Amino acid sequence: MDIQGWTFLLVGLSFALYIGIAIWARAGTTKEFYVAGGGVPAVANGMATAADWMSAASFISMAGLISFMGYDGGVYLMGWTGGYVLLALCLAPYLRKFGKFTVPDFIGDRYYSQTARTVAVICAIFVSFTYVAGQMRGVGVVFSRFLEVDIVTGVILGMCVVFFYAVLGGMKGITYTQVAQYCVLIFAYLVPAVFISMLMTGNPVPQLGFGDTLADGSGAYLLDKLDGLSTELGFTEYTSGNKSMIDVFFITFALMVGTAGLPHVIVRFFTVPNVADARRSAGWALVFIAILYTTAPAVASFARVNMIGTINGADGQGVVHAEAPNWISNWQKTGLIAWEDKNGDGRMFYSGDERNEMQIDRDIMVLANPEIANLPAWVIALVAAGGVAAALSTSAGLLLVISTSISHDLLKRNLMPNITDKQELLYARIAAACGISVAAYLGIHPPGFVAQVVAFAFGLAASSFFPVIILGIFHKRMNKEGAIAGMLTGIVFTASYIIYFKFINPAANTPDNWWFGISPEGIGTLGMIFNFLAALGVQKMTGEAPDHIKDLVESLRYPKGSGEAQGH
Numbered sequence: 032m033d034i035q036g037w038t039f040l041l042v043g044l045s046f047a048l049y050i051g052i053a054i055w056a057r058a059g060t061t062k063e064f065y066v067a068g069g070g071v072p073a074v075a076n077g078m079a080t081a082a083d084w085m086s087a088a089s090f091i092s093m094a095g096l097i098s099f100m101g102y103d104g105g106v107y108l109m110g111w112t113g114g115y116v117l118l119a120l121c122l123a124p125y126l127r128k129f130g131k132f133t134v135p136d137f138i139g140d141r142y143y144s145q146t147a148r149t150v151a152v153i154c155a156i157f158v159s160f161t162y163v164a165g166q167m168r169g170v171g172v173v174f175s176r177f178l179e180v181d182i183v184t185g186v187i188l189g190m191c192v193v194f195f196y197a198v199l200g201g202m203k204g205i206t207y208t209q210v211a212q213y214c215v216l217i218f219a220y221l222v223p224a225v226f227i228s229m230l231m232t233g234n235p236v237p238q239l240g241f242g243d244t245l246a247d248g249s250g251a252y253l254l255d256k257l258d259g260l261s262t263e264l265g266f267t268e269y270t271s272g273n274k275s276m277i278d279v280f281f282i283t284f285a286l287m288v289g290t291a292g293l294p295h296v297i298v299r300f301f302t303v304p305n306v307a308d309a310r311r312s313a314g315w316a317l318v319f320i321a322i323l324y325t326t327a328p329a330v331a332s333f334a335r336v337n338m339i340g341t342i343n344g345a346d347g348q349g350v351v352h353a354e355a356p357n358w359i360s361n362w363q364k365t366g367l368i369a370w371e372d373k374n375g376d377g378r379m380f381y382s383g384d385e386r387n388e389m390q391i392d393r394d395i396m397v398l399a400n401p402e403i404a405n406l407p408a409w410v411i412a413l414v415a416a417g418g419v420a421a422a423l424s425t426s427a428g429l430l431l432v433i434s435t436s437i438s439h440d441l442l443k444r445n446l447m448p449n450i451t452d453k454q455e456l457l458y459a460r461i462a463a464a465c466g467i468s469v470a471a472y473l474g475i476h477p478p479g480f481v482a483q484v485v486a487f488a489f490g491l492a493a494s495s496f497f498p499v500i501i502l503g504i505f506h507k508r509m510n511k512e513g514a515i516a517g518m519l520t521g522i523v524f525t526a527s528y529i530i531y532f533k534f535i536n537p538a539a540n541t542p543d544n545w546w547f548g549i550s551p552e553g554i555g556t557l558g559m560i561f562n563f564l565a566a567l568g569v570q571k572m573t574g575e576a577p578d579h580i581k582d583l584v585e586s587l588r589y590p591k592g593s594g595e596a597q598g599h
Contacts, residue, residue, distance in 0.1 A: 034402075037412030038177040045215055045416050046192055049423070052208045053195060071206055071302040077315025079206045080299045082213035082424040084115065084290075084316070085323055086162070087169025088486075090216055090421035095396035097331035098338075101261070101269040104331070106279050107486075110286025112317075112324055114489075118291040119313030123300040125504045125587050127309040133432070134297055134496060135440040141503040143580055144511035145445050150518050154495040155436045157522065159295065160469060162488035163429040167474020169422035172394050175365045177415040182365075186474040189419065193426050194467050205427045206302060212420040217322055219417020223401040223410050224326050227333045230404060241329035257332060260339050265384030269335070275542065281553030282486070288559055289489025292496035295428035298435075334400040341403055342381040342389060349378035349388075358402035367392035426470065434463035487529050490555025494521035498562040507584035508575040509566065517566030525558030 032040070071079070089111070097104030129137055135155055139148025167186050174185025221237075228240030232253060245251050257269045267273050274282075290296065300309040342359070344350040352370060359379070362368040369390040370379050381389040398418055401411045438459035443450060450458070495518050502509040502517075529551045532540040542548055549557060575581075 032408060034177065034408045034411050035179060037409045038415050041409075041412045041416040042178070042419055045211075045420060048211055049192065049208045050195055052211060055207075071312075073303055073308045073311035074315050075210050076206070076299060076303050076308070076312035078213045078319055079209035079302075080296065080312060080316040081319035082209040082216065082421070083299060083428040084293075084296050084425070085213075085216070085320060085421060086425035087166045087418065087422035089323060089327075090220060091169045091172065091397050091418050092165075092394050094327045094331040094334065094400075095393035097328055098335045098396045099393045101267065102272040103274045103279070105328075106274070106282045107286065108324060108327065110283040110489075111290060112320065113283070114287035114290025115313075115317055115320060117287055118296065119310070119317065122291055122297065122500060122504070123309050123313050124306050126297060126500070127300045127303070127306050128587055130301075133435050133440055134292075134500070135436055136444065138499060138503065138514065139440065139444060141580070141583070142499075142509075142511040142514045143577065144515070147511050147515050147518075148440055148445060150515055151496070151499075152436045152440045154491075154518055154522050155440075156433055157526070158293070158488055158491045158495065159429045159432045159436075160466075160473060161491060162293075162295075163426055163433075163466075163470040164473035165488070166422045166426040166429070167470050169394070170419060170426075171474055172365075172367065172392075173398060173415050173418040173422070176362060176367075176395075176398060177412065179364070183475050186471050189423060189426070189474075190467050190471040193423055193430065194464065205431060208427065209424045212424040213319060215420040216417040216424070217319070219413045219420070220323055220326060220330075220397075223404070223406055223414055224330050224333070226406050226410065227337075227400070227404045228329065231333055231336070237329035237333075238325050241332040253332060253336065257336055260336070261383070264339070264343075264382040265386070267383070269332075275548045277548050278542075278545075278550050278553055281549045281556040283553075285490045285493045285553050285555035285559070286486065287493075288497040289491075289493035289555055292492035292500060293489070295425070295432045298432065299428075330397060330400060334396045334403065337400070337403045338391075338396070339381060342379055344378075349376075349380035351377055352379050353377070355379060356403070358399055361402065362395055362399055367395050430463050430466045430470065433466040434459045437462040486552040487533075490525055490529065490552065490558065491522060493555035494525040494558025494562055498559055498566060502563075502566060504584065504587055507581040508570065510570050510573060510576045512573040513566040513568075513570030516569040517562040520565040521558040521562030524561050525555050528554045528558075 088107075093104075093107050093111075096107055126134075126137060129141070133155070135148050135151035138151040139145065167189060170189030171182035171185040174180055174188055175182045178185065178188075180188075224237040225235055228237040229235050231246060232240040232243040233246040234240035234243045241253055243253060245253055245256060249256075254270055261267065261269045272279070300312070303309050303312050341356050342350065350356075352372070359368060359370075363370070371388050371390075372378075373386075373388050379388055380386055381391075398414055401414055438455050438461075442458055443455050498517050498521065499509075499514045502514070528546070532545075532551045540551065542550075545551075546554070546557070576584075
């Protein structure tokens with residue numbers, strides 16, 4: 032069976048599994064739709080959280096970033112993993128104790144303000160749509176290559192599957208679907224990594240293999256060879272960085288606090304029975320996440336060495352295009368690889384200077400890695416199924432945030448308080464359907480490559496939600512005026528900076544023009560600082576929160592037990 036046949040089989044079987052789970056776990060009440068009834072076991076919730084959080088950016092794009100950026104790509108590893116620890120220790124147990132379905136619900140009640148709730152809804156929708164654009168782009172990249180359809184068709188196919196199990200099953204269906212998706216994506220990530228580690232270094236453990244000697248008898252270390260290849264071809268040394276220290280710090284911190292402010296991850300801690308299970312599920316999720324994140328640097332290094340070797344050939348002069356390996360022509364059809372024969376010799380050449388003739392989209396590296404290494408067709412198809420699972424799992428969580436923000440926080444808690452449980456559930460499903468349509472458009476016309484788009488979403492979450500959640504838990508005097516001012520200041524500044532450099536004036540998107548040398552990917556940290564300053568400054572000028580709110584915050588910080596998630 033060829034690659035396309037295996038892909039249809041494995042992706043089709045995984046889709047059938049997801050849809051079957053959605054039918055089995057379909058939601059009949061708002062509590063099941065929003066928080067899966069609040070009875071998910073800690074291990075299952077940890078696995079679902081890992082799948083929800085490890086999006087297409089983690090599976091498809093992160094190793095590609097590291098492969099192209101080398102040392103500089105480490106900011107994504109540090110930021111995303113560090114942020115999860117911050118979320119698990121500082122936020123999740125307290126928010127679970129508060130007992131609300133959503134982040135806007137927490138903000139609305141903690142800051143005793145419908146206006147604060149509405150601002151939080153707008154921020155949640157803005158962050159979620161930015162994030163989901165990256166996921167739908169990932170689905171399009173996978174389908175365009177392995178199902179041999181264009182990216183538009185690929186996005187629409189993915190949209191239909193997500194629509195079915197997100198709208199029908201709600202959080203209950205999504206949770207158990209994400210457990211299955213985690214199993215698919217982690218198996219798909221590890222199998223080719225183990226294969227390639229064995230082929231290149233003789234070490235079956237990828238995490239150790241990429242620091243080992245090559246199996247070709249040369250005695251050279253893999254990373255030493257990669258450094259040599261990089262400098263020889265005009266690239267920066269793989270194990271050294273180009274980014275300024277301030278930008279590295281700001282990107283890492285934006286990803287950390289953005290993780291801790293992501294509404295679709297936070298809501299997962301309401302699906303377990305109590306606070307203790309919220310802590311346990313956070314610990315399990317970190318274990319499940321670490322399996323992939325410790326493998327990514329190895330995958331990146333293997334892919335980089337193999338890619339350079341297959342394009343430039345054994346003699347280092349470039350392979351004849353007509354005799355190029357199949358993976359190159361396969362990916363050229365998608366438009367994600369382009370070749371320009373600058374010197375007219377019919378040979379392809381890849382370098383970091385004016386000799387370069389290849390344009391390679393970094394989002395293809397994980398997906399193309401098994402093909403580059405000549406692994407069996409079923410392994411290549413397995414990676415495609417894993418990439419789709421990663422993108423769809425996060426897309427579903429984000430779409431649920433969008434639907435609950437509209438149906439529960441905006442309508443039930445604000446504009447239409449008298450609607451029944453069934454009406455609220457209907458509005459949630461309608462909002463999810465509308466959200467999927469917008470997400471599909473953003474996937475077809477994304478503002479950047481997958482991990483870059485996701486980094487923007489993390490920056491927006493860092494600058495809008497993280498400060499007001501932290502202040503809401505640990506600063507009992509913080510009032511509604513300060514929270515509203517902080518959220519608006521943070522998200523408006525961060526969004527304006529990103530929009531200016533990415534859309535209005537992309538030619539100016541260089542370190543010389545950035546504020547203090549901070550890139551759009553890292554500007555969320557500065558937006559977060561502005562949020563804190565605005566919130567604390569306005570609070571000083573407008574007084575303290577009421578006494579009953581101070582008592583509420585006190586009870587959060589010194590919990591005596593878990594509160595049931597409340598829909599009112």
